[in-house]
Amino acid sequence: xxxxxxxxxxxxxxxxxxxxxxxxxxxxxxxxxxxxxxxxxxxxxxxxxxxxxxxxxxxxxxxxxxxxxxxxxxxxxxxxxxxxxxxxxxxxxxxxxxxxxxxxxxxxxxxxxxx
Amino acid sequence: xxxxxxxxxxxxxxxxxxxxxxxxxxxxxxxxxxxxxxxxxxxxxxxxxxxxxxxxxxxxxxxxxxxxxxxxxxxxxxxxxxxxxxxxxxxxxxxxxxxxxxxxxxxxxxxxxxxx
Numbered sequence: 001x002x003x004x005x006x007x008x009x010x011x012x013x014x015x016x017x018x019x020x021x022x023x024x025x026x027x028x029x030x031x032x033x034x035x036x037x038x039x040x041x042x043x044x045x046x047x048x049x050x051x052x053x054x055x056x057x058x059x060x061x062x063x064x065x066x067x068x069x070x071x072x073x074x075x076x077x078x079x080x081x082x083x084x085x086x087x088x089x090x091x092x093x094x095x096x097x098x099x100x101x102x103x104x105x106x107x108x109x110x111x112x113x114x115x
Numbered sequence: 116x117x118x119x120x121x122x123x124x125x126x127x128x129x130x131x132x133x134x135x136x137x138x139x140x141x142x143x144x145x146x147x148x149x150x151x152x153x154x155x156x157x158x159x160x161x162x163x164x165x166x167x168x169x170x171x172x173x174x175x176x177x178x179x180x181x182x183x184x185x186x187x188x189x190x191x192x193x194x195x196x197x198x199x200x201x202x203x204x205x206x207x208x209x210x211x212x213x214x215x216x217x218x219x220x221x222x223x224x225x226x227x228x229x230x231x
Contacts, residue, residue: 043222
């Protein structure tokens with residue numbers, strides 16, 4: 001079955017430290033992968049996406065993610081975290097690549113940033 | 116900018132009431148989606164629509180129905196609200212065809228529904 005796993009429910013990092021949020025997928029074909037961020041009380045905002053080509057993708061707010069087919073992973077990284085990055089982060093994969101673009105979401109990782 | 120708006124940010128209803136959640140998008144997107152978000156469960160798809168008057172069940176359609184009479188508007192209906200439908204409801208929209216950036220879904224701010 002297709003699925004997306006975010007193994008870390010909650011991560012705490014110090015401001016200025018580096019960040020890596022893990023995402024693993026289970027999907028037979030080449031996946032279309034996304035990272036979304038949800039700030040408190042807000043809807044979801046797209047950080048970055050991977051469809052094909054270069055496996056290292058750059059997103060907004062200084063985030064990047066690397067697609068590793070051999071590990072079925074699409075981990076999100078940021079070299080230096082800012083206090084405003086505190087939010088919930090969702091990895092998602094498109095299941096239906098022929099039209100409806102249905103997204104299947106992971107359960108999310110909550111990021112806390114300490115001064 | 117793409118804009119997806121939802122009729123209410125917060126809503127409090129009583130058990131058994133009929134509840135309407137409205138979503139409007141202004142980007143001429145073919146697809147529209149309703150999700151509910153619960154702690155520890157992420158986002159789960161309730162219903163989606165890929166065209167006017169068309170609808171498809173998602174993963175958790177029980178207790179919900181939808182209506183799409185116009186392309187820009189997608190309504191979620193709770194026929195008889197129950198306490199286990201207390202949740203955050205998120206609407207999203209996207210273009211239908213696979214074509215680069217058109218794949219992404221754009222989300223509204225969400226409606227936090229409490230059923231007493």
